[in-house]
Amino acid sequence: MNAPKLLLRELPGDYAVSRLAAGSDTPDWVNGPGLVTVTSAEDETSILCLRERVPSEVKQSAGWTAIQVSNLFDFDEPGVVVAATRPVAEAGLGIFVVSTFDRDYLLVRQDSLHRAEMAWLGYGHRVQRGQLFLRNAEISDCDAIAAFHLRIWRQTYGAIAPTAAVEALNFDRRQEQWRVKLSGNREQSVTLLAEDEQGQLMGLCDLTGSTISGFEDALEITHLYLDEKLRGQGGGRYFLNLAQHIAQRFKKPAVVLEVVRENTAALDFYRACGGDPVAEQTYRGPLWPSENVIIRWSSDL
Incomplete structure (x- = not known):
């Protein structure tokens, strides 16, 4: 049964x-x-x-x-x-x-x-x-996640990232990224989705073991995106708080994320949520060598 x-x-x-x-x-x-x-x-x-x-x-x-x-x-x-x-x-x-x-x-x-x-x-x-419905992502969600990721990322970074990077990070590339992620080993990874009553994707939070140099023992938030309609309503804080509890469950001492230094709105939000800017690093990606700030939260609630 x-x-x-x-x-x-x-x-x-x-x-x-x-x-x-x-x-x-x-x-x-x-x-x-x-x-x-x-x-x-x-x-x-x-x-x-x-x-x-x-x-x-x-x-x-x-x-x-x-x-x-x-x-x-x-x-x-x-x-x-x-x-x-x-x-x-x-x-x-x-x-x-x-x-x-x-x-x-x-x-x-x-x-x-x-x-x-x-x-x-x-x-x-x-x-x-509230009016949101949270669940774990499944492989069948790849198309919806890719479309949402593409839309919110371009809204956030379209005026900051190089044009070549904006064009290259298209739907096909995002779809393949999420297909690989959701079909891989998920033992210490979580992808949470927030939907409205009609099942429309409104929020995304992806967590996995950190690959950030110097913070390999932490849980990393690799993606945290909210539809603009949700901003200022507590959804981001809720995801961050869940991340700290997930880090505890995985026996990780901290939660970390990277945010582009020019994304001042996100930096201000993470500081307001208790995040501590602990380092700066250059992301040596093939499309955009961005200057990033590392934000850290203790998992000791």
Whole structure:
């Protein structure tokens, strides 16, 4: 049986699980927005709701994030809970599940959320962040990635790079680049895509073991591109934060990237996101010997 592919969406707010004595009446503070469950058992009454409504004197475990399994499955659909919980359990994270008639909800610790999201993405699930849908790239995505890469790169570097380089780095060249990358060894490489509701590619982040001289022990962001409609909305910061968590998973001490020195907007953005300009190097590529700044982030979050 093939495991179902899930769409997972974070619900806003800090959740708490509270314990009342067995046979307790449901208190008024339970009522309000957000996910709410009340479970009565012979030895306790357990309540899940937003932490802000739980009185401080009530025994509670707080700091949980609620994740909705947004797919609608038949009530007795097999494998849904396993597909949702196994990636997180194998990542060494705690999780518990509550269910309604239509859906399952997962509770993970807030400080483990990004690690859980990476685990789900690694299993082929999708993660919704606002109006964006994240997933791992597949070989069948080569054409869409090549077209997106070509468009955003030319918007960014068309006035900076030599004309010969702009012309040579065309769709065919980008397509072959991504075909080779996505069909190769991906043991310590990740290519994340962000799509809109219609499946249009809006963001791209590619990570692999660093080839930058002097930083070979780091995880390198080789490509980080966002559609202009997404800029200033937190997508770039989210990708950078995920990169730090991925570096931790791969036991890399840092995340690094190269950015062309003339790309001042990108340099300012990376500095604002906590990146440290640690070196400058000349990229000795056959088309464009650009002067690049190396930006570094520690993976110690």
